[in-house]
Structures are given as C-alpha cells and as structure tokens.
Amino acid sequence: MNKKRLSEMLYSDVFLPEETLAIRAQARAFADRVLQPIAHEVNTTVEDPKNFRRDIVNALAEAGLYQVSFSKDVGGRGLNYPMLATLTVMEELGYYTPGIASALFDGQAILCGQTLDKAQDEIRSRWLPKLIRGEIVCCFATSEPEASTDLSVSAMATMAIRDGDGYRVTGKKRWITNSVAGDIMLTLVRTGDNLTMLLIDMHSEGVTVGAPDKKMGNHAQMTADVTLNDVWVPRSHVIGSVGGGLRAALAALTMGRAGIAALGVGMAQRAFDHSVEYISGRHCFGQPIAGFQHWQFKYADRATAIENARNLYIKAALNADKKCSPQPLMAMAKIVGSEVAVDMSRDAIQACGGYGFVRRLEGAGQDWPLESIYRDAKIGEIYEGANEVQRWAIAREIFGRDITG
Secondary structure: OOOOOOHHHHOOOOOOOHHHHHHHHHHHHHHHHHHHHHHHHHHHOOOOHHHOOHHHHHHHHHOOHHHHHOOHHHOOOOOOOHHHHHHHHHHHHHOOOHHHHHHHHHHHHHHHHHHHHOOOHHHHHHHHHHHHOOOOOEEEEOOEOOEOOOOOOOOOOOEEEEOOOEEEEEEEEEEEEOHHHOOEEEEEEEEOOEEEEEEEEOOOOOEEEOOOOOOOOOOOOOEEEEEEEEEEEEHHHEEOOOOOHHHHHHHHHHHHHHHHHHHHHHHHHHHHHHHHHHHHHOEEOOEEHHHOHHHHHHHHHHHHHHHHHHHHHHHHHHHHHOOOOOHHHHHHHHHHHHHHHHHHHHHHHHHHOHHHHOOEEOOOOEEOOHHHHHHHHHHHHOOOOOHHHHHHHHHHHHHOHHHHO
C-alpha cells in the first residue's frame, strides 16, 4: 500500500486544467506500480550496458506517457497543454527513479522529442511516431570533451564535411545519454562557420560507443562517449536548416531545463515525505525528533521551497504552451527546482542521521532511499546548463546583453 504523499495536504492543484490532473494521476499510478518496486535497484546499480532498462521504455510507451507531449498527427494525445503535462509526468517519475526519468523521459520526450517535433515533415513523420511507440531509443548529442556549456562554433570540434548528397562526420561526443542502447542520435556538428543538427543512425559504419561513465549518481541515466569516424549522413537528415543547429539545440535545452526543475521537485518531495515519516516516529531525548523546533522550522521552510519550485515549473510550462517567451522562467525554474532537491535531501539525511546515510541496513535487511536521492540530485545543478549559466541568462534579461555580454 502506497502512503499518502504530503504534497496532497500542502500543495493544491486548484489552478491546473482537468487534463493535467488526469495526466498526473495516470503518471503517479504508473510510478507506484512500475517504478516503486525497482527504484532501489535502479538507483544503486552501477552503470553497465546490460542494465539499460529497455523494458521501462516499452512500459512508458504502453502506458501512453510518451504521447502526452505531442499532437495527434504523429500519435500523440493532442493536449491543450502538452508541456505542462510533460513536466507533470517528469515530477511523478522522478519521485522514485530520477535516473529513469532523466534518461528515458526527459531525454526521449523532451530533448529528442521536441527537436524531432520541430524538424521538417520527412523527419518528423518518420521518427517521432517511432519514439512515441517506444520503438527507438534516441540520443541528444551536443557536448564534447572540450565543449559543453559553451556550444559556440569555435568550441565545437565535431566536423561535418559536405560529400556529394550528404556529409562525412568526424569527431567525439561526450556525456551522451542512452548512447549504450541508442538507435538514432541528434547531433550538433560544425559545418564550416556555423553549426548544424544532424540525425545520425547509431548503427552506421564508423559509429563507436564507449563504455558507460561511472558517475556519482543517476546510475540509471547511462552516458558514454560516442566516436564518429567518417560517418556518412545523408543531406535529408539535416534537422531544420544548415546553420540552424544551435537554435534547434537551445530550443530543446530550454524545455529540458524545466524538465530538470520538475525532476528536482519530485526528488525533493520524496526526501521530504520519507524523512517526515521517520522523524515523526523516531524518539530522541524523550520526544520525537520532529518535536524539536529546529526541525519544525526547517521543514516548514523546505515545504515552502518545494511549493515555490513546483509552481515555478508549472508557470514556465504554461508560458511555453501559450507560446509566450519561456526563457527567463525556464532558467528560474531550473535553478530553484534543482537546488531544492539538493537542499532537501541533505537536510533529510541530517534529520534521519545514520538511517539517512545508509544505503542498506544489513542487520535489519532494509533499504533506505535518501543517500541515492542526495547523489542523484547534485547533477541537476550541473547538466542542461549549469545553474551559474542560468543566473547569467536571467541577468541578461535584467541588465541587457550590452552590460552582461
């Protein structure tokens, strides 16, 4: 039996459309049924290609959760507020398995899905329905050994040289999520003096995927280097236009940042719920730990922070759905959502003491979740645009580019 989440008492969905409420209920039921039983395993198992959860890709597709982001003509649900629904799903999946949510939903539905959705019809109509049905695993490749936050032409080393009716691509991409099981890779490359996004078949000759990186956390989000050695890519696989790659990449990453915000809210909420239950029942010096005013005030502040972070990602998503400029709100949401996950999980571990720090208590045969939440939360402040860069983006809106650069 799943215990009632404290968000149901502290947070109100009163402003959300009925379609979003239905999506939240569906995503939560999926998470409770499919993800909760495997959460500890996937959150604590070291990266290995054999551990890639293709079964979860299939389950997400079968549950129709990949459909929520897209229009009916490609097999989506045709929602009025697709981005709002997408981020709501991210929060619910991230409550139990941040790595799964980041790799198999953010990576698929947001970074790759949004890019394919804005591609020309030949690419959009061929590949996006396959993604929605769970038939392909898609990778989003912008970062390189010497280029990650800085995606300028001068920083990009992966080159695409025109060869007849296509390109020969050579270079190395780094931190590529899902590459160990990828079918296609949306790849930012240098084409002369500009950047272009290409769809590369991962099964092509010249594509080599390295061993997955061994990371501090987010083990279920497997990343690995992808080496491209004279890989042939047809001209028809240019996404958008030649020279329009940076615009396509940044558009997807902007939406992805709100996804990271929603993911952070999910992690923070689970750390909050788990630790509240523990410190309400654990006694110290003759009273529950929650009886100490220090923790009462601390948790009141964290409840407020989670509420603020949730509302901010919702507002950012609504702005995107209503075709308003979401950039400042997306950056704000990413900062607040990722940082509340780190702050809440750290405080939860401190409140629970050794029971927060332990992964598995062997003497009692019990698994404990807080240490993995803490490890998984940290990457949110780094990937899809470090929080320092997000603050710079907000500052540019305040002071203008003439001052901030």
